[in-house]
Amino acid sequence: MYSEDMDLATPGRPRRTAFLLSQLGAAASSRFADRTREIGLTPSDAGVIRLLGRAPGLSQRSLADRLGAVPSRVVSLIDSLQERGLVERVRSSTDRRNYELHLTDAGKRVLRELRGIAEQHEAELLAPLTDEQITQLGELLAQLANGHGLDRDLHRDVVRQAGRDAGPDGGPDRARKA
Amino acid sequence: MYSEDMDLATPGRPRRTAFLLSQLGAAASSRFADRTREIGLTPSDAGVIRLLGRAPGLSQRSLADRLGAVPSRVVSLIDSLQERGLVERVRSSTDRRNYELHLTDAGKRVLRELRGIAEQHEAELLAPLTDEQITQLGELLAQLANGHGLDRDLHRDVVRQAGRDAGPDGGPDRARKA
């Protein structure tokens, strides 16, 4: 679907900000997915390529952590990207349990394409706003994200190290909850 | 998943606004889903109840149009809500092909709960911002939504009337983007 989400607040008052945010977020994701599909990638594929671009040699396990995905999910993701020659698995020489994941040259080319796509996407999405408004929006969203602990994708290793259980802050909520 | 989406722009510059929007939108949707789950509803259920609250007597077909869903999907949605005694199907006396859908008293109670949930949700989501910032954000998001034609949920009937076909890009998924 797309916009199953709500707007339960009574109409009229500007109480539908959360709803708008969900809507726009879904629309943005969907548009982005359209664009990546044109070069044969799912958004998940793109996420993997992006991460491997900035952190080459990552193991599947930490990739899973950073994506907020489960390890078995990563297996099929990498399988698929490897079949298409975009990613390669290299057995770690120091710990032969895990792989070091790398982008191939083709993978790096795709990464560059992806950056272009992201730029276009950003431009298209923000087209209805003035430069000033864009800055404003960026700040507001960043503040929101911080306020809700939606930080960079790093900290997951930490989470993992630390509270094997005990997640009082309900943190990034992932996993949990089921 | 959750945040499969991108942040492909080079780090540093505030070029990740689209990414932030996707992230926050997904987070908002997910939080809302958590809350509705607590009263035994999926976000889709909540959407149906909301629409039937403001437009009682709707047919399944136009409900489908407004939700952006396919008719068969609506069948199971209504089946489920009817089994739980929240919605009832009444054969239209003027056109016995379709039903008039109504909330039962229990359904109306759930709708009220849902409004409370939406308010809490809104408050929690926007907690990191000042009142002034909330107003700003609301305006920016509204402007974005307008700019991208994410209007109210009505206009789908129009879409339906108009371009019955005309899909040159062969776009396999999305029911024609609205």
Next chain:
DNA sequence: TGAAATAGTTCACCTCTAGAATTATTCTGT
């Protein structure tokens, strides 16, 4: 009246993903 359109339903199927069980390897304490 007969053909086409429309509302709803059924059903078979598809994709996505989670979670448990399995194998290989490494680490730990004694």
Next chain:
DNA sequence: ACAGAATAATTCTAGAGGTGAACTATTTCA
């Protein structure tokens, strides 16, 4: 050094959620 616990990756089963095609009942229209 060795038994047992922990960790990385993989395989496989299963379930949610959703789509599209075929079917029935009713209405519209020429």
